[in-house]
Amino acid sequence: MTDTTTITVPLYRLAHSRTGDKGNRSNISVIAWHPALWDVLLAEVTEAAVARHFAHRQPGRVVRYVLPQLQAMNFVLDDVLDGGVNDALNLDSHGKALSYWLLDLPVQVPAVLQGHLAGPG
Template identity: 75%
Template sequence: MTHPSLSKPLHRLAHGRTGDKGNRSNISVIAWHPALWDLLVREVTEERVAAQFAARHPSQVTRYLLPHLQAMNFVLDEVLDGGVNDALNLDSHGKALSFLLLEMPIAVPGELHPYLAGRAVQA
């Protein structure tokens, strides 16, 4: 029996880490399981990430794939209100921006449900 695709937040498929330099944020997305990698590559695109961050007005979003690690890195330019030294924003470091990205909804096919975080992950 096949199970239908379900919309799940990205954090069920991957975890993330964020850094910043000046007015640039650097967000990594790392698959919880190798079986999720192809779906992540297909769904977590530069365009979708730019749309997820539309309120922060990135001037450019660049994705770098690291397939041997089942990870990707996004560089978002001009999303930190000028950066830590220029912004009046209390969180101008951008450390929390991975949480915004990890809320992105992803349509997960039924055969990949066993690999989602929060379930007993199969090796």
């Protein structure tokens, strides 16, 4: 019998992230802490899930680029920086905090992978 029990954890337990920006576009990388978590990341951290998570920023488009050899992916979010560094009035005009927001995304993880998660378990 296969254990199908899942737990819900924030994405930062599965991956770390970096971000960059150009104009009104932000790109956010998501890199697995452990190769065993890669399939979960592919299934859970989709373009649709990221678009929903950033709905308050009203992205014009979200595109995911997958880098399986690195167990990483890169998301490009258009129109999320209030016009870009020179036009934005928000405090995070470079969008650096957007990776932290993405890392808070709730993710369903098979309980059997709990030993590969970062942080307290």
